[in-house]
Amino acid sequence: MPRTDELLAAPGIVSAIEHIGARRVREQIRLTQARVRRGHIAAGDAASDVVAHLPARAASLTPVINATGVVLHTNLGRAPLSAAAIEAMASAAGYVDVELDLTSGRRSRRGAPAISALIAAVPGAEAGLIVNNGAAALLLATTVLGQGGGEIIVSRGEIVEIGDGFRLLDLMTSTGTTFREVGSTNRTRLADYADAMTPATRAIVKVHPSNFRMSGFTEQASVAELAGLGLPLVHDIGSGLLRPHPLLPDEPDATASIAAGAAVVTCSGDKLLGGPQAGLIVGRADVVERMSRHPLARALRVDKTTLAALEATLDGPITPTWSALSAPRDALRSRCEALRADLLGSAMAALPTEDVTLVPSDGLVGGGCAPGMPLPGWAVALPSRFARLLRGGSPAVLARVDRDRCLIDLRCVPATLDAALAEAIRRAAERSAGGA
Numbered sequence: 120m121p122r123t124d125e126l127l128a129a130p131g132i133v134s135a136i137e138h139i140g141a142r143r144v145r146e147q148i149r150l151t152q153a154r155v156r157r158g159h160i161a162a163g164d165a166a167s168d169v170v171a172h173l174p175a176r177a178a179s180l181t182p183v184i185n186a187t188g189v190v191l192h193t194n195l196g197r198a199p200l201s202a203a204a205i206e207a208m209a210s211a212a213g214y215v216d217v218e219l220d221l222t223s224g225r226r227s228r229r230g231a232p233a234i235s236a237l238i239a240a241v242p243g244a245e246a247g248l249i250v251n252n253g254a255a256a257l258l259l260a261t262t263v264l265g266q267g268g269g270e271i272i273v274s275r276g277e278i279v280e281i282g283d284g285f286r287l288l289d290l291m292t293s294t295g296t297t298f299r300e301v302g303s304t305n306r307t308r309l310a311d312y313a314d315a316m317t318p319a320t321r322a323i324v325k326v327h328p329s330n331f332r333m334s335g336f337t338e339q340a341s342v343a344e345l346a347g348l349g350l351p352l353v354h355d356i357g358s359g360l361l362r363p364h365p366l367l368p369d370e371p372d373a374t375a376s377i378a379a380g381a382a383v384v385t386c387s388g389d390k391l392l393g394g395p396q397a398g399l400i401v402g403r404a405d406v407v408e409r410m411s412r413h414p415l416a417r418a419l420r421v422d423k424t425t426l427a428a429l430e431a432t433l434d435g436p437i438t439p440t441w442s443a444l445s446a447p448r449d450a451l452r453s454r455c456e457a458l459r460a461d462l463l464g465s466a467m468a469a470l471p472t473e474d475v476t477l478v479p480s481d482g483l484v485g486g487g488c489a490p491g492m493p494l495p496g497w498a499v500a501l502p503s504r505f506a507r508l509l510r511g512g513s514p515a516v517l518a519r520v521d522r523d524r525c526l527i528d529l530r531c532v533p534a535t536l537d538a539a540l541a542e543a544i545r546r547a548a549e550r551s552a553g554g555a
């Protein structure tokens with residue numbers, strides 16, 4: 120039996136410990152020793168067996184190719200960062216001047232450049248603040264405005280569950296803020312808000328019902344109408360669209376909301392903005408200032424790498440999120456045709472021609488944004504067993520299962536990965552033919 124200390128000293132294993140740390144290596148040594156004990160491998164092959172089975176990196180989060188056509192896939196980490204944001208994040212990872220002015224040598228305001236970029240991106244915003252996520256932004260805004268035994272009005276049509284069992288009203292009441300619910304599920308009029316106002320009312324919160332759609336006999340008060348009631352209005356727009364965009368006409372945006380009179384707008388950084396996980400707050404200087412002074416702001420503050428990635432997203436080139444959302448249908452079709460030709464052209468007896476077809480495929484915005492709005496595109500359809508095979512491959516590929524087909528939608532796949540994707544499908548076909 121190869122001894123643990125001998126294996127730990129083997130050349131390939133020493134460098135692996137420097138790369139991924141000792142804990143994972145020791146774990147693999149134990150597994151390899153068990154294989155030797157059972158006679159599955161020879162004792163002399165133990166060191167190479169350890170190296171062959173070590174994980175590639177120190178963290179177990181595994182990059183995947185998103186071939187689902189869902190742009191902001193919650194289970195796949197929502198927005199993929201741009202190269203500019205990734206570079207900014209890596210540069211900020213070490214010691215960095217996050218709270219220091221290099222010219223004067225004095226302390227500077229944390230996050231000031233990212234906040235400037237945010238304000239510049241939202242005409243009409245006097246001030247901004249960056250916190251950990253959209254939920255934190257809303258929590259901070261309502262906690263601050265409802266302070267001192269006050270009350271905040273919310274429509275019953277906007278009491279939203281955002282996913283994984285979390286409900287926004289539970290979140291907002293968790294800091295002791297009192298809410299008065301008005302209206303009904305499908306209709307809340309301006310008069311419902313006006314009638315509920317008392318001297319204790321401090322603010323109105325309007326939550327965009329971002330992840331579901333209500334149609335038929337419905338009514339809601341507009342931002343301008345609510346702002347006209349004279350109380351500070353918090354508008355949670357959710358998705359982080361900072362300005363209107365023709366691709367998403369029904370999605371509220373921060374600029375329009377502020378122009379219509381919202382005191383503050385809150386949203387996520389990693390939905391339509393296409394940046395890192397963050398919560399963005401923009402609006403009136405006096406209200407934002409109160410928020411930044413509240414003790415909760417310290418608990419909800421973001422990391423230096425987030426500030427770097429956010430600034431690079433706000434000021435940088437088009438994000439992967441917007442490239443995917445706006446991918447032209449014809450371009451997606453051409454890439455799918457090329458992928459199909461690539462798959463069938465190779466000497467791949469494992470995949471008969473009739474198993475690889477080109478089909479129209481609707482992508483989705485995802486991430487609880489613009490629910491039900493199709494993004495017309497194309498996909499390569501494979502037999503359904505490929506969904507499991509591709510998920511288990513390296514790189515892992517996440518496809519969409521539609522009835523009895525496995526759809527490879529290229530909308531969210533960077534074109535630079537088309538060849539790697541084709542290779543992953545070929546290997547899955549070989550494993551399938553081999554009975555995997």
Ligand SMILES: *Cc1c(COP(=O)(O)O)cnc(C)c1O
Binds near residue numbers: 253254330358397
């Ligand atoms: C997504 C969303 C949130 C929560 O934002 P996170 O960044 O996920 O914390 C809150 N409100 C609305 C309307 C949302 O769409």
